Amino acid sequence: MDKFKTVLSIAANKQTNLGFVALLTAGGEQIFSGAVFRCPCNDWNFFYGMVFLLVPALALLVLGYILSKNTWKLFTGLCIRKSKLSELCSLKPIIGVTIMFLQITTTAVVAPLSWIAVALLDGYYFECAFTGVTLSVYKDHLCGSTMSQSTCQEELYKFPCPGKSTVPDKDDVLATLRAESQIMGWLVIASIIVSYLILTCVTRCKSPISYLQVTFWRAYAQEENDMLESYIAKHAKELAERNLKSFFQQMPPAPITSPSNQDWQKISRFYRFNPNDPYYSIMHQKVYPILNKPLDSSLCEQQGFLSIEDLDVRVAVRALDEDDDTAGGRLSAVSFS
Template identity: 55%
Template sequence: MEKFKTVLNVANKQGSFGFGVVALLTAGGEQIFSSVAFRCPCNQLNFLYGLVFLLVPALALLLLGIILSKRTWKLVTGLCRRRSKKTLVSACNALFYICATALVAPTSWIAVALLGGNYYECAMTGANVSAYSLHVCQGKMSREQCEQEMFRLPCERGAEQSGKEEVLRTIRAHSQILGWFLIAAIMLSNLLLICVARCASPISYQQLRFWRVYTEEENDLMDSYTSKHAKQLAERNLESFFKQTPPEDVVIPSSKDWEKISALYRFRTKDQYYSTLHQHVERDQEAGGGVPLNLVRSAGSTGSAEAPAVLNFVDGGLMSPQGQ
């Protein structure tokens, strides 16, 4: 799971190239999984068995992509306490982007599986759909033979009965056609989403690139600073406990400050803040006295009077900032 999370982080940072890497890794995993684990039962379980192998791993990859995304937990944490209509609309927009990003791996799995044809072939030879069975068997097998032996065809591949082999080739051709249609639909929809988002962008291409780089750097440094200060606080507490000495004052942000920089954010061309952290620092500096911080044992700070707006994520060309 940790390796999959690393791959997702690389994909988010590298944009379209990173998503291509995820798709290739998923395709390779599907090929290995198909050759090692998949064995069509060639009985009445064909349809369920093939459908499970085709769709359930894709669902698992989708859920895994959502769970391992930092954006998911940034969106969900505290959402129940923010019940305004504006917050709900913004949360839906953010959720759409999260799901769109997480769909790369599952759609790659389904597309590659359809191109291979094994899962679809197994499922459709067990489908209780007489019209489809008669269609693929027409001119190759008799109706009675088709209805009685259809589910055994995947296990008889390579047999001398040319009619059965032709039926399997027809089913596999249908699977590959669906696979190519799915790939074309994914690429076309992705291109349209990127074009619409870029056309609606109130900022230039170079500023968008700067914003993306800034966001990546801030996230990396946030992880580093969080680890460093958490370690400092833990060492202070342990030293005070074991040595039985008064604890030293450690300066950390208050809960209110943490809440502000954790909120979702919408870019505004008027202010040109590039994140909630950027906005919080600049506004508190303008209010006078710099960023209000607190000692560990002190009460909450005053903070900024205006709550941050909602973030439209800068990533993969799907950014749609709104100016004011």
């Protein structure tokens, strides 16, 4: 169980690394097909093969949504916050939510599409599934006119299992099935690459900022996200230690400042970069007014500094005209940060 949790943790942290997800999925499919898959070689062939081909892909898609932090950022509290529900009734928020959901989906579909592509390139699931197809046209395509329909179907069931069929053309039929499977696999891979290229080109073409600024924005967002997680863990630990210390020592708790519920709500929103604003994230937008807010005078005296905005320049100019010693004494009490 610990190893499974470790794998899920790695997958969650590396989910945005599409190459890592695809490689991990491909390796899992190879192990899965060799250790678990056994074609029944009867009338269950089609159902059994399609289940192994598609159901793991569906499970990976659902797992991709579950492991995505943006999924829970989008849906957490959606059903109980009337203000958010009323906002979603208008067209603009619906478009924004749809775009965000599509972005989550583009990341979540990497693993299932990788599974399907690798499984088709191997051909085992496809061979098992399509030797169980009961369509006369497909049976004619595989068996030709050398067998009757009933004999062809009975023998097709046995083709994936070595030693069960005595038909001399069995290897040719399996080679045809494997060739068709591999062609479909390469078409899936090509469609993924072309779709990714088109999506990237359209996104970059409509980008209001330069390539280097996009690179900086992504680097900043990644660093902020990583540091936010460490700050949350650190603050939670400090608060827990404060509460436990207060309980066991039976003393008043030391003051610890924590963000309000409104602050948590604000930084949990999605942020769309606007080149007209000097912000790179919703956190940046949240703290920017704090950075430009005038500091309280009593707090400044306690901390031993004053902000430049609070300094009256005219008083400083008058002080320079006075006696040097007096002016120096006055100005030495002012520290700039």
